[in-house]
Amino acid sequence: MRTLVATTGRILRQLRHDKRTIGLLIVVPNLLLTLLYFMFDSRIFNGLALTMLGIFPFLIMFLITSIAMLRERTTGTLERLLTTPLRKTDLLFGYGIAFGIAATIQAAVVSVVAYLFLGMDTLGSPGYVILIAAANAVLGVALGLLASAFAKTEFQAVQFMPVIVLPQILLCGLFVAREQMAGWLQAISDVLPLTYSVEALQEVGRFANPTSTMWRDLAIVGGAVIVALVAAAATLRRRTP
Amino acid sequence: MENTAIEVRDLVVHRGKKPVLHGFSCAIPAGSVTGLLGPSGSGKTTLMRAIVGVQLVKSGTVTVLGKPAGDKQLRHEMGYLTQAPSVYGDLTVRENARYFAALYGLSHKEADAAIKDVGLEEAKNQLVGDLSGGQHSRASLACAIVSNPKILVLDEPTVGQDPVLRDELWKRFRGFAEAGTTLLVSSHVMDEANRCDRLLLIREGKLIADDTPAAVKASAGTDDLDQAFLNLIRAGETPGETS
Numbered sequence: 147m148r149t150l151v152a153t154t155g156r157i158l159r160q161l162r163h164d165k166r167t168i169g170l171l172i173v174v175p176n177l178l179l180t181l182l183y184f185m186f187d188s189r190i191f192n193g194l195a196l197t198m199l200g201i202f203p204f205l206i207m208f209l210i211t212s213i214a215m216l217r218e219r220t221t222g223t224l225e226r227l228l229t230t231p232l233r234k235t236d237l238l239f240g241y242g243i244a245f246g247i248a249a250t251i252q253a254a255v256v257s258v259v260a261y262l263f264l265g266m267d268t269l270g271s272p273g274y275v276i277l278i279a280a281a282n283a284v285l286g287v288a289l290g291l292l293a294s295a296f297a298k299t300e301f302q303a304v305q306f307m308p309v310i311v312l313p314q315i316l317l318c319g320l321f322v323a324r325e326q327m328a329g330w331l332q333a334i335s336d337v338l339p340l341t342y343s344v345e346a347l348q349e350v351g352r353f354a355n356p357t358s359t360m361w362r363d364l365a366i367v368g369g370a371v372i373v374a375l376v377a378a379a380a381t382l383r384r385r386t387p
Numbered sequence: 388m389e390n391t392a393i394e395v396r397d398l399v400v401h402r403g404k405k406p407v408l409h410g411f412s413c414a415i416p417a418g419s420v421t422g423l424l425g426p427s428g429s430g431k432t433t434l435m436r437a438i439v440g441v442q443l444v445k446s447g448t449v450t451v452l453g454k455p456a457g458d459k460q461l462r463h464e465m466g467y468l469t470q471a472p473s474v475y476g477d478l479t480v481r482e483n484a485r486y487f488a489a490l491y492g493l494s495h496k497e498a499d500a501a502i503k504d505v506g507l508e509e510a511k512n513q514l515v516g517d518l519s520g521g522q523h524s525r526a527s528l529a530c531a532i533v534s535n536p537k538i539l540v541l542d543e544p545t546v547g548q549d550p551v552l553r554d555e556l557w558k559r560f561r562g563f564a565e566a567g568t569t570l571l572v573s574s575h576v577m578d579e580a581n582r583c584d585r586l587l588l589i590r591e592g593k594l595i596a597d598d599t600p601a602a603v604k605a606s607a608g609t610d611d612l613d614q615a616f617l618n619l620i621r622a623g624e625t626p627g628e629t630s
């Protein structure tokens with residue numbers, strides 16, 4: 147527990163020293179949402195903005211995490227950490243919690259902008275939007291930790307973005323409604339976790355109270371996080387060649 | 388010999404496809420400074436990685452304080468300085484030291500003491516990424532000694548330090564040993580060998596000498612350690628081979 151808290155704090159401290167990254171984390175999603183606001187009429191914008199609130203944290207945290215973890219490997223800090231009392235899960239959960247906190251703040255700011263200034267509207271409470279966005283961020287972190295095990299360089303690490311993240315965005319129902327997809331595409335969509343978080347967000351949009359579908363979808367995202375973290379722990383080897 | 392802190396027996400390690408250590412054996416006495424000397428690429432880092440338990444080994448055993456290397460309990464007793472500085476460049480010296488202290492359940496007090504020990508008190512609030520090369524590796528050293536470990540494995544700790552600081556660091560190492568810590572310190576600079584209680588001379592993954600500096604010099608018939616190293620290599624080679 148002590149080492150988990152220390153590790154979470156250390157990762158947040160690293161982030162705090164990087165003012166420009168913090169700025170980008172907060173400003174970029176708002177700029178993109180504003181762009182969408184001027185591109186689409188308000189009815190389409192509403193659904194789109196809601197979906198984007200789930201996609202931003204997923205995408206951004208995936209990228210940040212895979213680079214951060216790769217840095218731990220290449221600078222030797224990971225090797226040293228593995229000779230200390232730190233448990234492997236402390237490191238993985240430390241990233242999950244630290245970047246989860248950062249993403250929650252990000253989602254809160256973006257939600258305020260979307261609801262107050264861009265006229266986004268949901269029947270359900272904004273609190274659930276932020277909760278789902280945070281779950282998505284943690285999903286991005288978990289997949290990023292896993293992906294970084296297969297990358298030796300930064301070039302390789304960023305390549306995992308189109309491999310792991312992009313298909314989920316294409317097939318989550320943002321571009322083509324899932325019901326209109328060919329059967330095999332829908333089947334792929336069915337096993338991708340982002341599909342469920344997007345569906346959960348749409349449930350918040352359509353219903354005043356949290357639905358059982360929303361809770362089920364959140365549980366599926368949570369399950370995917372755990373599977374990815376367990377796999378990441380398994381690929382994180384104390385002894386290396 | 389006194390108590391043995393680290394025992395390596397018939398250690399075989401391959402890195403990539405290359406055999407690096409071929410049946411390496413040695414014993415390192417507790418509470419002493421043992422120098423691991425040898426040319427670059429001879430396997431010093433590989434041996435140290437095996438001792439701290441992060442190296443995949445093919446066969447053989449490494450025992451540290453009576454436990455197999457890498458044992459969970461041992462991780463509370465060891466400090467490891469990697470050859471390339473392994474600290475967070477985007478944290479200050481102090482934040483780095485405090486983080487590593489916290490991993491051992493230690494407070495800010497120990498972290499600040501370690502920073503002082505490596506002579507970085509002036510720079511403690513600077514980002515590690517902004518430090519000079521020598522300061523950077525001392526920041527890394529601070530994180531290795533912060534827990535006051537029973538075993539300190541230091542991979543080329545004095546590289547890039549000016550002579551005055553090098554002297555201070557060696558005095559520090561001596562102090563640790565007097566307090567009961569077992570130190571294994573690698574170097575490819577022979578003049579540091581005289582500071583050690585014992586020397587392990589390694590070449591191409593083989594141990595070519597394991598003795599006190601004086602005895603190594605005596606057996607090589609010279610007072611100069613550089614020359615002694617050369618003599619021992621020549622003596623160990625089969626006739627006809629040249630170096």
Ligand SMILES: Nc1ncnc2c1ncn2[C@@H]1O[C@H](COP(=O)(O)OP(=O)(O)O)[C@@H](O)[C@H]1O
Pocket residue numbers: 387402403404405407425426427428429430431432433434
């Ligand atoms: N990750 C690695 N993969 C393959 N070979 C390696 C790796 N690291 C080191 N080696 C090789 O192992 C040998 C011993 O390296 P090392 O233990 O680092 O030597 P030293 O620390 O004495 O300079 C060298 O020939 C080096 O090329």
Ligand SMILES: [Mg+2]
Pocket residue numbers: 428431432433470542
């Ligand atoms: Mg080396």
